[in-house]
Amino acid sequence: MGENTLWYCAPLEGVTGYAFRRAHARYFTPADKYFAPFFSPTQEHVFPPRVLRELSPENNAGFELAPQLLCRSAEDFVWAANALFDMGYGEVNLNLGCPSGTVTAKGKGAGFLGRTEELDHFFEQVFSAVRGRVSVKTRLGLERPEEFTRILAVYNRYPICELTVHPRVRSDMYKLPVRREWFDYARRESRIPLCFNGDIFSAGLARELAGAYPELGAAMLGRGLAADPAMIGRLRGRKWRSEGALRGAIREFHGEVYDTCARDFGSAKSAMLRMKELWSYLRFSFAGCGRELKRLMKSRSPEEYASAAEALIGGCALAAEPEYGREGERK
Template identity: 40%
Template sequence: MNMNIYFAPLEGITGYVFRNEYNRLFSGVDKFYTPFIATKHTGKYSTKDLRDILPANNQNITIVPQLLSNNASDFNYLADKIADMGYTEINLNLGCPSPTVTTKKKGAGFLEYPDELDRMLDEIFKNASYHISVKTRIGVSDPTEFRKLLSIYNRYPISELIIHPRLLESMYNGKPNLDWYSYAYNNSLNNVCYNSDIKNVGDCDKITAMFNNTTSVMIGRGILTDPLLPERIKGDVSKEVSKRDAELEKIRKYHNGVYEAYVDYMSGDKNVLFKMKEIWKYLIENPVFNKDSADNFIEKNLKAIYKCNTVREYNEVVDAIFINAL
């Protein structure tokens, strides 16, 4: 299928250490959107603030830096700096539902102030010498808010309007609202990209069948569960890997690669285990592990992984999961 697949930004998970390892082993992802960087009033950014997007940390990989901001001059300052590094697209986060962000009128919290958002967009588009894409939810507490939001987005040459069709209030619960995505698809003057709950090829086919001019989709958690998903959607999974044991071996290689990359990058077992536990939260849902369709398989194994306090315990639990899946 000739369609672009974007890896969604997942803060705490898809940083450059993970991203490079994933990209080394799998194909199918056209662009990786980075977890957000919050803009600052001071304009003082350390190497640490920016290390996730430094070109040296993202060789042979296409990334789109994402900014979290509600202030045009702060956005312009950092976006210009990022463009100087060679990036041609910058993404604005209007979707984050976390209270630490929304209470500061940022992420999806900024959707409650459409007039201010409009003014900010006006100033950032006037300044920009690069493409600006926007990742948005459909509103705060009522999907009809999206009428006004879309009329604002339509005033600007947004390179792609990536829509996670849930309300801020819904967080990640319930089903994505396809009626309002359909509204966006039919009324947006800019290209739209669908995001949320694509977990398998069938979910993706459903979206492309409903919205047949779809040229891109963004997937996050679905790839963490099935790292081969982008290759499957594009029909690129090699015959070798399509066999169960080869698939398991590839996932093992991926797991070990990410694990070792974190061991090299972080100090202390606790930090490495924290990162790996986040990955298992999604990976354990891959049906390849539950050979006998056992009841409570996910809960049981996640519990065992979460309980691990040392690398030795962790390796034992993980070995058992892979061996039992064979």
């Protein structure tokens, strides 16, 4: 299989913020690169405090990070990207995949894919002014995968350092099957190094993908990695000393994410809500934890939450090889 495949951590807004990234890199085999969930630079050209905290190099030390921008204005993109390069980042990613209606209505994210001429002009301006590497994360188009032929022709004209392809169109959202045949099209036609993203829900599926695409440089893991934070270690053949050691890593990881969120939000209750979001993925690291999970999701105070989380982490069996959505519950 592709033993040289790099494994990246996808941006998942509300899940893979710096608290997750830092704890993940500390307690598990780190991703080769983490992508921060997007932020939208505005005309004022200032970073709001939340963004500064999320992207400060101190909060992201010890692993590689590519900040992501969601933006349609070349001027705002160039400002934000150059400010991030000045902070020490080597790469900034452009989001051309977000399917949310409020985003696409403004012609951003996947919405930008319907304006190929404007996109071409955007890149022309961006690449004449940025002082670092720019990568792109894209869908195939808005409604039909055939749109991708025009879109890829635009990308091929520019020195984009890496192209992550999520082979779905906007209207597929995250649910309809991934269109692998269109990733094959990209493999044939792209002049830009490719990264695959979409539905790699377990280490087994990741191995299968790396086997099918031996030349593939990189693949990006989203929900699968949030479900199984040990996934990259599994792919690299890392063995835990004992089951207790893996359980201990999950406990430390969980505790650190929770504490960081509680401190940043100034409220254990808000942090608890954030953790429940994480549990909609992390639950798949455990086998048959239905009752404990229900108790955790219903907990109303931080005390109840802490006790429910410990009952689950300490008491439920670990899944032999976790798979996101295995119990039929995909979001």
